[in-house]
Amino acid sequence: MLKILVRRLVSALFTLAFVAVVVFAVAEALPGDACTAYLGRLAQGERLDNCRASLDLDQPAAKRFVHWARDLAQGDLGNSLKRKKPIEEIVGPRFRNTVILGTVAALIGIPLAIVLGVFAGVYRDKIPDFVISGVSLLAMTIPEFVIATLLIFVFAISFQWFPAVTILPTDAGIREILPNIVLPVITLAFVMTAHILRITRASVIDAMHSEYVKMATLKGVPFRRVVFRHMLPSALLPTINIVALTIAWLLSGVVVIEKVFNYPGLGTLIIQSIFDRDLPLVQAIALMFALIYIAVNLIADLLVILLNPKLRSQVSGEGG
């Protein structure tokens, strides 16, 4: 068990290191350098020299990478060119805001998806299944920004029940944030639910047709007990990975949603930093996204191992 944990951690670290190399190399491969990209029409003379000096651009790339990686490891992300502030200071509150938005959406979306998915799977090809599957297919096929715009049109502009865009002080507390993010949370939860629900449904249908469920039913075990004691525990295992994938998807979904709703998170920040050609900031955020992605997947893998009796016993070497 411990061995597999260590192995997973090490491979996650390798992945992260690889991502760091790629992020750095891509920035190097761009024409010009970070300073000419950022300064544009003003890239000349003293201004350009100062900018280059501040980023040590006169040093060879390999040396800069080592410095950059060393600073990263110590939690120093460098300075933003545009905002002239340490990146940690800029990214900190944005990261928190994105986590709040994502967590609230996940807390609503995941349980909802599992309940509806089980329901649809158990009552396969009956009316509840048709309705649930139909709506989830819609949610999967309509892009999230269309859903967001529709919600804004109906609930913010026509009825004026909820705010259309987020208007918040930078240091807003969670209590201030929550009433402002009703529509983005609904949008995210809606799309997320659809994905998880489809997998849960398929997995439940598989399990319902399995030998052990048939056997239990034949033995006269009550239907409820069959579903909850026999079918669900094994049917839900595959959903853990899809939940992890969906949370990872949230990261890209959140970029679009944050933009539509003017939410002050990492998503709007990366769009702005690309727009500003602020390479150090873009690199830092790209790395953070990678970190979140890797971490979520790692946790999901470990959870699956923990929860799956088969894998557990394999790991502890008690036969298989």
Added chain:
Amino acid sequence: MRSRFTGRFMACLLLLSACAGLAQAATLRLAYDAGFGGAESLDPYSPTRFFFTTQAMYNRLVRQEDDGSAGPDLATSWSVSGDARTWTFHLRDGVRFHSGKLLSAQDVVYSLYHALDPERGSPVRSTLKIMDRIEAVDRLTVRIHLKSAHADLPLLLLDQRCGIIPEGSADSIERTGDGTGPFRLVENDPEGVTVLEANPGYWEGPPGVERVEIVAIPDQVAQIQAMLAGQIDYLPSINRRQLKLFENHPGYIVQTIRTGHWPGMVMRTDMVPFDDPNVRRAMRMVVDREDMVRLVLGEGGGEPSCDTPVWAGDKYHAQRHCPQDVGQAKALLSEAGYPDGIDVDLYTSSVDKSFVSMAEVYQNQAASAGIRVKIHQVPADGYWTDTWMQEPFVATRWNQRPADQILNEAFRSGAAWNETYWHNAQFDRALDRARKEVNEKRRRELYVRTQQLLYDDGGALIPFHLNVNRVFSSKLRNLPPETELFVRWQYIGKTENEE
């Protein structure tokens, strides 16, 4: 008797509710794009000044009058010496900064030296560099000695950045925002919500609203949504397509405002074939400017211009009519040695959203006179370094500037941004004389003359000046259709709903 009492009672109630409505703290909420990404500074002279905030928190010495001239603000009157080199400003007495400090001549001297400080890198420095020495004559009198004559110094001081800050505040002003203006700072949060409140001791009397909230919404579509959902009252800039969402709606007022911004196409007068003034004139004469406005910007998107960079709201603007004249253009080309028409290369880019369509419309209009335009669309990256001021015929754009400034910066011989490489001694002389001319009528004649020279001989094709659109809630009052640079925040009022 009883009915009369009831009537009075009702009247009283009505009055009371009306008063209650007024007494409610009226908050003006406006959206801005957080263009400096949180590096917004409350120092009005800073290159990253927080525009809306500094506009509401500071006063200038002078303010823009309706006819484009400079009227009194913190200065009540001024006079100039006969050689236009020494200016004396008399200040308003009893004006206080938000911190309570009384305004004195020392503060003005300090502010102007702050503007000139190369370390601070203020964008207004290049304009004000003609100031040599600034001194406080007494508590309320400031004298400015210029390096060279300038009969329109007050127009230069109209620049949006020239707010007056208290003496000794250079290092703290970017956080404190201590001005004399109608609103004072409560919370500075350029990426969130910046809050200002009415300055109760404001020298013009209390402002029309209690609070101003400046909300960061970088995305334009999100700004529109916030406006439609009633989350903000005022959107300073929207495009023409979005205008339709608000037109003919009782809840909103839309305004179209003339500005001095212009895109154009410029010919290098030092390169073949544009070194021949006849070719330049022909190139400019084939343009149907009204049509071009319609096709490039849409109906009402701009005001046709006859190749003058001085916009119609400027008091030195030269009025002129310049209809398309294909016959004359052909004749001029013939005379210049191109009887069978001429081939020209026009460089454009998506750097500006009107560049490409402007080039295409020009290509079509010019064809009627045998001018065959080949359009080269080059990447936006590097346009300003590799194409502009390099190729002989390119698209350009300029922001609004006062007449004297734009004429000197873009057209004077040898100016750094003389993009047409035009050298006209008459033009330069007229500009010099205008600066020295203290008689306003004669000064105007000189500026009109410079524009005539540009029209006859210059290399810049300036088809129009741009209009901008803004939208605000119909609850707002006293927001005249003037550019954002000169909105008087203190007069804006707001009627709150009684809900």
